Every structure is written in C-alpha cells, then in structure tokens.
Amino acid sequence: IFGGALRLEDLWFAYEPGQPVLQGLNLSVQPGQQVAVVGPSGSGKSTLMSLLLRLYDPTAGRILIDGCDLRDYTLDSLRPQISVVLQESLLFAATIRENIAYGVAGVSPGEIEAAARLANAHDFITALPQGYDTPVGERGATLSGGQRQRIAIARAAIRQTPILILDEPTTGLDNANEQAVVAALRRLAQGRTTFLITHDLSLTTQADQVLYLEQGQVIEQGTHSNLMTKNGSYATLFRMQSALRDESSMVAK
Numbered sequence: 001i002f003g004g005a006l007r008l009e010d011l012w013f014a015y016e017p018g019q020p021v022l023q024g025l026n027l028s029v030q031p032g033q034q035v036a037v038v039g040p041s042g043s044g045k046s047t048l049m050s051l052l053l054r055l056y057d058p059t060a061g062r063i064l065i066d067g068c069d070l071r072d073y074t075l076d077s078l079r080p081q082i083s084v085v086l087q088e089s090l091l092f093a094a095t096i097r098e099n100i101a102y103g104v105a106g107v108s109p110g111e112i113e114a115a116a117r118l119a120n121a122h123d124f125i126t127a128l129p130q131g132y133d134t135p136v137g138e139r140g141a142t143l144s145g146g147q148r149q150r151i152a153i154a155r156a157a158i159r160q161t162p163i164l165i166l167d168e169p170t171t172g173l174d175n176a177n178e179q180a181v182v183a184a185l186r187r188l189a190q191g192r193t194t195f196l197i198t199h200d201l202s203l204t205t206q207a208d209q210v211l212y213l214e215q216g217q218v219i220e221q222g223t224h225s226n227l228m229t230k231n232g233s234y235a236t237l238f239r240m241q242s243a244l245r246d247e248s249s250m251v252a253k
Contacts, residue, residue, distance in 0.1 A: 002081045003066045004031035004162040004193035010061035013047060020059070021047045023216045029209070031162070034194040036204035038234070039213035045197045048213075049167055052195060054078055065163075083161040085185070087168035089152030091140030096125055097132040099140075100154045111158060117152035120184040121147070123243065145234045146177025154186045201238045202245065210234065 011025040022044045027034055034143050037045050051063060054070055063070040071077070091099050100115055101107040112132065116122040124147055128134045130252050140148040149169060156164065169185060170178045182203065189196075196203060204210050205224045212220040212227070212234045220227055227234040 002162045005029065005064075005066050006163070006193055007064040008061070009064065011051070011058055011063065012053045012060040013044075013051060013056065019131065022051075024061070024179065025211075025218055027209070027211065027218075027221075027229050029193055031146050031193055033208040034189055034196065034206070036196045036198065036207035036210045037213065038198060038201060038204060038210060038237075039219075041199075042215075043213040045213060046214040047216075049197055052163075052165060053082065068142045080159075080160050082163045082165060083156035083159050084165045084167065085149070085152050085156050085169045085188075087171045089140075089148050091136050091143070091148055091151060093135070093138045095130075095133050095135055096128075096151060098150055099136060100132075100158060102155060104158055107158060115154040116150075116157040118157045118184065118187050119150045120180045121150035121154050124150075124172055144177065146173050146181060149173065149177070149181050150184060153181070153188055155236075157188050162192060164189060164192045166194065166198075168198055168200075169196075170198075170200060195224065201234070201241050 006027075006029040008025045008027040011022055012020055013022040014020045027035070027049070037048060039045055047056075051058060054073075054075060057071055067074070075210055092102065097109075097112055100112050109132075113122060116125055116132075125132055125134070125219065136142050136151070143151070147238075166185060166189075170181055173181060186206070196207065198204065207224065210220075210222060210227055211218050212232075214233070220230065220232050222230070228238065
C-alpha cells in the first residue's frame with residue numbers, strides 16, 4: 001500500500017509533438033496533504049489528472065510515488081491505490097448498495113453504511129422506500145446530481161485508498177447540495193493525499209498547496225493566504241468569484 005508521498009519533477013506533456021500542454025511542473029506533496037489545482041479552461045488541469053492516473057505517461061520529467069517512478073508500477077498495482085470522484089460520476093444500473101461497494105470484495109453492510117454516513121448520503125438513502133436496495137437506473141438516472149455525487153463519494157470512501165483525485169466534484173450542484181458534498185469531501189480527504197482540480201476557488205482555502213496553472217505552466221504556487229497576499233492572478237479570480245457569489249446570494253434572498 002502506498003504511503004502517499006508524491007513528487008512531480010520537471011514534468012512535461014504534449015499530445016502533439018512540439019505543442020506542450022504541461023511545461024516543467026515541479027511539486028512535492030507529503031502523505032495526507034491536499035493540493036488544489038486551479039486555472040482557466042485549457043490550462044492543463046485535467047491533463048495533470050490523466051498523468052496521475054497514468055492514462056498517459058509524461059513526455060519528459062517524471063512522477064514519483066513514495067520515491068518510485070509511476071511508470072515502474074503496473075496499472076493493476078496502481079489503480080487500487082487511487083480513488084477518483086469526477087464531475088459526472090458514473091453509477092451503474094444496480095442498487096445503491098451495489099454501487100457503493102463496487103470493486104471491493106467482501107464489504108459488510110456496516111462498512112457500506114459507514115461510508116454513506118461519511119458521504120452525507122445515509123439520510124436520503126434510508127428515506128427511500130427500498131433504502132440501500134433501491135435501484136438507481138442507468139447512470140443513476142433516478143437520483144439527483146447531488147445524490148449521485150454523494151454515492152460516488154461513499155464509493156471512494158469504502159475503497160480506503162491513500163491517494164484521492166477530485167475532478168470538479170461540485171460543478172452543476174445547487175447551493176444546498178454543494179454544501180453537503182463539500183462537507184463530505186472534506187471528511188473523505190482527511191488523511192489522504194488529495195488532488196482537487198477545480199474552477200471554484202471557494203474549495204481551495206483549506207488546501208496545503210494551491211497550484212495556479214496557465215497555458216500548462218505553474219504561474220503561482222503556495223497556500224491560499226500566501227497567494228492572496230501576493231495579489232496576483234489567483235487573488236484576482238478569488239475576489240471576483242466571491243463578489244459574484246455574494247451577489248447571487250443577495251438575489252436569492
């Protein structure tokens with residue numbers, strides 16, 4: 001089982017030769033730390049996630065986990081060490097219980113319930129007529145977006161992996177669902193090396209490190225408070241989003 005220490009060393013990646021999407025990224029993450037990766041669309045955030053999952057290998061440089069090059073791990077040994085919660089979480093035409101336990105053998109009902117409680121999902125599940133045995137339909141069609149996301153968080157929780165990747169996990173949720181999902185994500189990330197890829201800077205304030213990417217390069221790097229003090233691109237975007245959020249909450253009232 002991985003300890004969760006992770007390093008990016010002069011990491012470059014290009015889908016097409018001569019057109020780098022990531023350029024010279026360097027990062028050192030201690031086990032259990034949380035890293036937020038932010039920046040405009042097309043800045044390389046999702047590409048970085050793909051490299052961490054080894055969907056692609058770097059064009060140059062390397063990714064190290066616990067001091068070993070990611071390329072030295074087989075995919076079969078790597079995938080059980082990493083959980084992913086995506087913007088559009090994939091649920092199967094099965095029961096809620098089966099969706100939470102998917103991919104993990106010998107899970108007890110108590111473990112499933114504990115994962116659902118961590119994910120803020122237990123109450124809405126038990127309110128359904130069939131509870132944990134409720135079928136969710138193809139792609140979870142019978143559930144709301146917020147409910148689907150909380151089932152996906154419960155699935156990530158039950159796998160107990162040392163590394164967690166969250167890709168835009170609150171996009172498209174209304175305010176009430178977003179608050180429930182964010183609370184669940186914070187519990188899920190506790191003690192795990194976590195990469196949060198997001199456009200929503202309200203999620204980044206508690207990260208141990210924030211990377212602000214632009215055109216595949218790290219433009220700014222530090223904690224939220226460091227970057228607010230620097231008063232650069234991150235601080236400008238954070239203030240703009242805060243003002244828009246305040247404005248929309250005033251309208252809602």
